[in-house]
Amino acid sequence: MSIGTTCVQAGYTPGNGEPRQIPIIQSTTFKYATGAEMAKLFDLESNGYFYTRLQNPTNDMVAAKIAAMEGGTAGMLTSSGQAANFYAVFNIASCGDHVVSSSSIYGGTYNLFAVTMKRMGIDFTFVSPDCTEDELEAAFRPNTKAVFGETIANPALTVLDFEKFARAAHAHGVPFIVDNTFATPVNCRPFEWGADIVTHSTTKYMDGHGAGVGGALIDSGRFDWTKYPERFPGLCTPDESYHGVTYTERFGLAGAYITKATAQLMRDFGSIQSPQNAFYLNLGLESLHVRMARHCENACKVAAFLKADDRVAWVQYPSLEGDKYYELAKKYMPNGSCGVVSFGVKGGREAAERFMGRLKLAAIETHVADARTCTLHPASTTHRQMSDKELAAAGVSPDLVRYSCGLEDAEDLIADISQALDL
Ligand SMILES: Cc1ncc(COP(=O)(O)O)c(C=O)c1O
Incomplete structure (x- = not known):
């Protein structure tokens, strides 16, 4: 499907007699006949919903649409763009790690990185989006876990040279994360230019009507975490807080990153978008193109x-x-x-x-x-x-x-x- 058709159609296909518009599942929790069935969900052994702090069907339909628009394999909605950018990085970096970021980014993201995440022990090196390849190279450290930039920076309107940043990230065996808020997948699909993970403040064009604050996190499914198991232990070694599941083994490259973000970060931080806001967001997406x-x-x-x-x-x-x-x-x-x-x-x-x-x-x-x-x-x-x-x-x-x-x-x-x- 081309992008316009994807904006209108993707994410939800009703069956016979089902609602034409995506249903708003305004429920905190979901009922099961037996504890054993629910236990399988807690062990990530079967698919399903149990508590909206982690996942909600309305959100997932809309996230699936945005993932399709970006050409990714999996996605999640967050309560804000700030939460999406925080999750994007924190899902693979923790205390003692380092990230290379374009200096030309939204002020709130700069603050999140340079102040709040620094306080959490994650160091950021900011480079000009116009830096030379040598300057970019010099920003990397042995503990670098990701490279970050904005397609079109808010408000500087610098355009990120995707190929330059992707080349450097991949030469160092780390993913390239792109905040694609301003361009939207209608005008630009960063995965086609080497990005591995895309974020959005859906508050902006995607919603488009000033109705709801929200964010999205989308994975291309292409970054091979298993090539660098020591660099990305959270994805490649058992998660003791989830009964020893190893995300890359259980969910493959297509699903590991978003499943980990859901199972760990949403579980612990709970920055989920409300189903009502996800519904409004979907209305915006239908006319985005x-x-x-x-x-x-x-x-x-x-x-x-x-x-x-x-x-x-x-x-x-x-x-x-x-x-x-x-x-x-x-x-x-x-x-x-x-x-x-x-x-x-x-x-x-x-x-x-x-x-x-x-x-x-x-x-x-x-x-x-x-x-x-x-x-x-x-x-x-x-x-x-x-x-x-x-x-x-x-x-x-x-x-x-x-x-x-x-x-x-x-x-x-x-x-x-x-x-x-x-x-
Ligand atoms: C490019 C970009 N990323 C992230 C954000 C943060 O998004 P939110 O306000 O939805 O938390 C903004 C907000 O203006 C933005 O412009």
């Missing part, structure tokens, strides 16, 4: 307007000809990148804040990738914990305005921007 085209069309028009306007200091949009990342975007996202445009208003930080105050249509929100146009000044909000040096490494200048084009008519967005630029 139609909406992404419109988000991208509007962003192209807005970026072209900004580039031609001399009240604007600079514009960044990966699909705008002349953009620093234009060639990479064309290679990895030939049909469009995302609906977010970054730019600077002449006059710096103060002018940016005044400009935002004059906008009438675009709302000031921390949110992004929504049906309704929204905008943000990251340096004073989402990225305010960062020093100027860290901001520069993340590609966020003090005057940067992040403008997320919604699904309105582009002429109205441009008219609103134009009147707001009259400072």
Whole structure:
């Protein structure tokens, strides 16, 4: 199936007389006739549900759809994008381990890695997405367990050179994890370019209507953990907290990573998406391919307007000809990148804040990738914990305005921007 058909159809096929829409299984628990049947579930010997803190059928239908969209073998929904990125790394790295990450990532992910996970004993080395192969090579250590980056970074709009990062990760025998939130699988499928694991903040385009916070974690099933059993003991040696199951032996490469994330991390952290939110997310997924085209069309028009306007200091949009990342975007996202445009208003930080105050249509929100146009000044909000040096490494200048084009008519967005630029 092509991507549009997958968005609409994958994940759930009702049988005769069953509901056409995915059922919302709003139940914490599931009934069994005998304790023995339930024991098999606890031993991971049979498939089934027993408690929604670990798994829920509605969630699994939606996760299966996203896995199909990405071309992966297995997936899970999480309560947020933050939880998805935490699980993606923590499923294979623990105290004493190290991860190489692009420095150009969402501020919340940077904080999760550089502060919270560091406190848990996991060290991160941040490299520029534009680093040379030698610089990337120098970031690895013997205890490195993964490489992480964002397809299109929020809000810097840098485009990750998948092949460069995948090559380095695989040369060191570690998986390449990609946060594909901004591009979505409609515009880019990182597994086709060497990524092994993909994450999403489904809160963004996938939901698309600002209805529910959520995340997704998808495995390509291609990374061979068994080649490096000492590096990935959690996947290749018995899990004593699960009756001695060895995930790679029992579930194969296609299922080991997500089963471990479910059996251990969901069990212990419980960051599951509510079935109700999974239902809303599925409604969003059904139109994702139609909406992404419109988000991208509007962003192209807005970026072209900004580039031609001399009240604007600079514009960044990966699909705008002349953009620093234009060639990479064309290679990895030939049909469009995302609906977010970054730019600077002449006059710096103060002018940016005044400009935002004059906008009438675009709302000031921390949110992004929504049906309704929204905008943000990251340096004073989402990225305010960062020093100027860290901001520069993340590609966020003090005057940067992040403008997320919604699904309105582009002429109205441009008219609103134009009147707001009259400072
Ligand atoms: C690229 C990216 N990853 C992860 C996140 C975190 O997602 P959530 O807000 O759903 O926890 C965000 C949020 O903006 C994001 O933009």
